[in-house]
Amino acid sequence: MKMDDRKLKILQAVIADYITTAQPIGSRTIAKKYELGISSATIRNEMSDLEEMGFLEQPHTSAGRIPSERAYRLYVDRLMKIKKLTEEEQTAIMAELGNRADEIENIIRKTVKILSHLTRYTSLAMSSQLDDCRLRHIHFVPIDSNSLVAVIVTDSGIVKNTIIKTADTVTPDYLESLTKVVNEIFQGATVEELNSSVASEDFRRYAYRYRLLDNLIPLIVDSLEEKKCDEVYADGMRNIFNFPEYSDVSRARNLLALIEDKEQLAGLINRIAGKGVKVSIGSELDNENIRDCSLVTATYRVGDKEIGKIGIIGPTRMEYARVVAIMGFMADQITCLIKKQLGE
Amino acid sequence: MKMDDRKLKILQAVIADYITTAQPIGSRTIAKKYELGISSATIRNEMSDLEEMGFLEQPHTSAGRIPSERAYRLYVDRLMKIKKLTEEEQTAIMAELGNRADEIENIIRKTVKILSHLTRYTSLAMSSQLDDCRLRHIHFVPIDSNSLVAVIVTDSGIVKNTIIKTADTVTPDYLESLTKVVNEIFQGATVEELNSSVASEDFRRYAYRYRLLDNLIPLIVDSLEEKKCDEVYADGMRNIFNFPEYSDVSRARNLLALIEDKEQLAGLINRIAGKGVKVSIGSELDNENIRDCSLVTATYRVGDKEIGKIGIIGPTRMEYARVVAIMGFMADQITCLIKKQLGE
DNA sequence: GATTAGCACTCTATTGAAGAGAGTGCTAAT
DNA sequence: ATTAGCACTCTCTTCAATAGAGTGCTAATC
Missing domain, CATH: 1.10.10.10 (Winged helix-like DNA-binding domain superfamily/Winged helix DNA-binding domain)
Incomplete structure (x- = not known):
């Protein structure tokens, strides 16, 4: 035929x-x-x-x-006619890929992975918005004659690495003195202070000598501002399907939808989490979508500042005895790790 | 009562x-x-x-x-009696948390996230084992008087940051000369060469002067060896539940189980992926567990070396026209990004 | 010769009724 | 106060009947 x-x-x-x-x-x-x-x-x-x-x-x-x-x-x-990506999609992808992860983000990612693996429930983590984030210090690592890595450390432990390309060749001497100058001007600065000092005459003088400075400022501002929005990480959503309470696919999807709705989720965690490990059961969560779930939360700190929260979500018949222990341990570990990373 | x-x-x-x-x-x-x-x-x-x-x-x-x-x-x-974690569990967690992510890992993580988000299918990524991985260079960034960050760059673009604590105070001068010495001895070295040169007399002399060297070697070896094993990243597993073909929970679980079986999955991807974007449909995959799925793969490269693979897995009635376009674009982007990162 | 209308036939999915099984609540005996 | 025994209730499974969707074939039409 x-x-x-x-x-x-x-x-x-x-x-x-x-x-x-x-x-x-x-x-x-x-x-x-x-x-x-x-x-x-x-x-x-x-x-x-x-x-x-x-x-x-x-x-x-x-x-x-x-x-x-x-x-x-x-x-x-x-x-088939291959459907090319739109311009917007392309730029969005490139932006997302280029966006480098900082150290805290890495720790959080590892954390949710460990938590969900260990508990077999779905795990959550978020870092709190910090309004008063300050620059701790900044360092430069030469890669070759005209590119270098800027390592930016803030007081909440964000370590951001960014590669900078320069038109001119940079010498070690140049870098050393740049490091000195930048840290002198900006150490301990908040975003506002940074912006105001950029306008100052002093800064202009420096900027003339150190061309790189102009590139640098947006990076620092980014690092300080980045954590202002609540981002929620989740892992182990698949674990939901280990529980017969979600063998009804539509119920499972409901729960997944809530977990994907990062804003609602962030609101929920923020409302509930407090000092130490907290257990919220079913209706205590006061949220229609997860009335048959429980949420165990804990917080991690730098000094006495709460800088983030972790959570485990599962059916109300959760293995509380184990989950509570794990959450306590993890929160402590993260706190330690960040402290160590800040070199204290 | x-x-x-x-x-x-x-x-x-x-x-x-x-x-x-x-x-x-x-x-x-x-x-x-x-x-x-x-x-x-x-x-x-x-x-x-x-x-x-x-x-x-x-x-x-x-x-x-x-x-x-x-x-x-x-x-x-x-x-309830809180069930403390066993010693083994505790050390395993600490090891996992302390294990720092390198730049390539970050790119891969971002990639699977973007892919699953864009396609609404489950996405996979893995970096190939490279037997002949070489040290490109190494740099030190002082953090304070007795801790510093070692930045290790290999020729496949791994950038590993590790914080090192030292008993003695380290001066900038010391660091500068250490950098020079280390790069002189080890630049371009493979794991084998590294191990043999450690045994040499030259090295012993240096090691006496630079105490840090002894700590450093295991780190470099790690960085070079790390990528020898196939690690597979996956994201968007929850997307499986958007498809009626998996509304039968047990079928869904089957697929999830395969995706979690990283070894089998790595074998599958390695067998199938080749130059460019490849589409494998159903039985072409030659795997009982996913005979009703399709897999679209692509590879990314450094120079002409294939250093990793990405994949999308979904039902055979996949939106091939869109998925193929996305895969092609992403593979190119990753290739570019890694090239850029290596400063070429 | 290609196309179309019409109709019998097939298979699935749904609905309702019947029966088995699990567990309770109550009563009476210990 | 505890226990044995039994009637009762509710769900879950099974089975048959029915509606619905779609095909394949035949005969009529362009």
């Missing part, structure tokens, strides 16, 4: 429909939905041919048809 | 049982399973009391009973 243009069109219609609906598709539906100018009976005959040729399959006699693997292969090799 | 010791024991039994089984529990079961020395009828009466007091609930008349929120609250506040 020969594959003609009409068969291809019908095949394409079946594939396109099945990709979006995941439902077997019948001849009548194609006739109505795709205006091919032929009746359902004709389509029926063609589909029968396509099945014989191995491009369509029937789950059972009286169902519509679905594409076979062979059909997908044909589609991938010959039919 | 008064809460006596026997009631507490029964309550504890119900909670303990329900935490593990998630099934309503009846009086007879308690009588048999927990040797309380009383008959099921007595337990029945007590459970009836506990229900009246608000500690137990019945899903329906002829079911067993389950703990109420109030019961959990009582359990958390008074009954």
Whole structure:
């Protein structure tokens, strides 16, 4: 049998429909939905041919048809038009990729991973917004003659590494004196102080000598401001499916939706978490979507400042005895680690 | 009504049982399973009391009973014995937390996140094992008088930052000359070369002058060896549940299990991935567990060396046209980013 | 000769009724 | 105060009946 243009069109219609609906598709539906100018009976005959040729399959006699693997292969090799990403998508990706992770982010990521692994529940972590974040110090590491890494450390332990390219060749001497100058002017500065000092005459004088300074300021501001928004990390969402209470897929999806709604989640954790390990059970959470869940939270600190929170979410029949122990231990470990990292 | 010791024991039994089984529990079961020395009828009466007091609930008349929120609250506040983590668990956590992420790892993590977000499928990424990984250079950044950060860069772009504490005070001069010496001896070295040169007499002389050297070698070896094992990152596993083909929870769990089995997964990706974007459909994957899935892979490179692979896994009715475009774009972006990071 | 209308046929999914099973609550005996 | 015994209740499973969707085939039409 020969594959003609009409068969291809019908095949394409079946594939396109099945990709979006995941439902077997019948001849009548194609006739109505795709205006091919032929009746359902004709389509029926063609589909029968396509099945014989191995491009369509029937789950059972009286169902519509679905594409076979062979059909997908044909589609991938010959039919599909690759849909290029839009400009906006492209720039968004590049921005996200270029955005470097700081040390605290790394610790948090590790933390949620460990927590979910250890407890087999879904784990959460977030760092609090700090309004009064200050620059602790900044260092430069030469990579080659015209690129270097700037290492920015803040008082809440953010360590941000950024590669800077320079037009001119930078010498070790230059870097050393730059380091001295920058730390002299900006050490202990908040974002506001940074902005005001940039406007000062002193700064202008320096900036003339050290061209790099102009590039540097936005980086420092970023590092200080970055943590102002609440970002919530989650891991182990798949664990939800280990619990029979979520064997009903729609309930599971509800919970997943809440966990993906970072804003609502952040609000919830912020409202509940307090000093030490806290257990909130079901309705105590005061949230319709997770009335049948429990949440165990803990906080980690630098000095006496609370700089972040971790949480475990699971069914109300949670293994509290174990989870509480794990949370306590992890919160302590993070606190220690950040303290150590700040070199205290 | 008064809460006596026997009631507490029964309550504890119900909670303990329900935490593990998630099934309503009846009086007879308690009588048999927990040797309380009383008959099921007595337990029945007590459970009836506990229900009246608000500690137990019945899903329906002829079911067993389950703990109420109030019961959990009582359990958390008074009954439970917090189960401390074992020594092994504690050390494992600390090791994992202390293990710093390198730049490539960060890029990969970002990548899987972006991919799953963009495609709404489950995304995978892995970096290939490189047997011939070489040290590119190493730098030191002072933090304070007795701690510093070692920044280790390899030719495949791994940038590893490690904080080193020193007993002695380190001066900038000391660091500068250490940097010079280390890079002189070790630049371009592989693990083998590193190990052999450590045994040399030259090295011993230096090590005497630069105490830090002894701490440093294991770190460098780590950085070079780290990427020898295939680590697979995955993100967006929850997306599986957006597809009706996995509304059957057991099928979903099967797929999740494969994705969690990093070894099998690595084997699969390695076998399939090749130059450019590749699409493998259903049985082409030649793996029983995912015969109804498709896998789209791509590779990223440094120079002409393939140093990693990314993948998207989803139902065979995948949106190939979009996924193929995204994969191509991402692979290019990662390649660029790593190249840039190596300062080329 | 290709296309289409019409109709019998097939298979699934849903609905409702019947029966088995688990557990309770109550009563009476110990 | 505790326990044995039994009627009662509710769910879950099974099975048959029915509605619905879609096909394949035949005969009529363009």
